[in-house]
Amino acid sequence: MMTEVVFPKSIWAATAPARTPAPALDHDREADTVVIGGGFTGLSAALELARAGQDVVVLEGQAVGWGASGRNNGQVIPTMTAAEPEAIATRYGPAGERFAKLIGNSASVLFDIIRREDIAAEAEQNGWFQPAHSPGRTALSKRRVAAWQKFGFPAEYLDREATSALLGTDFWYGGMLNPTGGHINPLALARGWRKPPKAMARPSMRRRPSPLGCARASIGS
Incomplete structure (x- = not known):
């Protein structure tokens, strides 16, 4: 029943x-x-x-x-909250490095499964952007980009002009773009x-x- x-x-x-x-x-x-x-x-x-x-x-x-x-x-966000990949790897050794790589690759794994299994999940892998709300935060964005790139992931830094073009507003000062992110239903x-x-x-x-x-x-x- x-x-x-x-x-x-x-x-x-x-x-x-x-x-x-x-x-x-x-x-x-x-x-x-x-x-x-x-x-x-x-x-x-x-x-x-x-x-x-x-x-x-x-x-x-x-x-x-x-x-x-x-x-x-x-939202499909392939990054961590506050803790950086290098900090995790340094503190926890090989296990921390595996965890950082797991998180960094998580969005690609999800979207690959959706495509492989042909799931109608309204999935769009059009990237995820973390903006910098002040000039000082742009330095943090650049460090995060460098850290994720060191682990082999395609993060990139966008300056204020590129950020404005991406978001349609000049409110933000720049930020980190991870093209593997996106969103789903x-x-x-x-x-x-x-x-x-x-x-x-x-x-x-x-x-x-x-x-x-x-x-x-x-x-x-």
């Missing part, structure tokens, strides 16, 4: 493609992996496991994208991860992996 799940009012709920929830799980179901939660973390894990040839089931108590995954502002992204993954790995001889599935849990649904 399927029951309608009503999302809180938002622009995403009003514009994302509809998705009919799966029936509540009311029988035994074998799988290689069971993922609890149909947010970005759970869906991403399930997608990659399915691509690796596993039979995966996703259990969600409400609906795919119900929580923060389907209600955030949709987050609920559309969550709802769009429903098709069998492309380029799925060869299945094991034990049994053929099923497409990425999603059933609502009978408890708490």
Whole structure:
């Protein structure tokens, strides 16, 4: 039996493609992996496991994208808040360096998945800009650009003239542009991860992996 799940009012709920929830799980179901939660973390894990040839089931108590995954502002920002990549790498060593590279590459990974799986997420990889609101902040922007470039990412500094041309206002003094960023409709992204993954790995001889599935849990649904 399927029951309608009503999302809180938002622009995403009003514009994302509809998705009919799966029936509540009311029988035994074998799988290689069971993922609890149909947010970005759970869906991403399930997608990659399915691509690796596993039979995966996703259990969600409400609906795919119900929580923060389907209600955030949709900005795809491949940078950190305040902490710079070099500072993280210096403090935490190899683990910090891996983390910095993970963050710096995060937007490209997301948009590559969207393109690979042909997800209608209103995705636009048209860059992300962090402006400098005073002459003194331009020095910080330049340091951040240099730091991310050192890690191999295509950040670039825009002076005031280039910033005005980009944003249509002369309020800002310059800033850092990361062309790999962009924006999405987050609920559309969550709802769009429903098709069998492309380029799925060869299945094991034990049994053929099923497409990425999603059933609502009978408890708490």
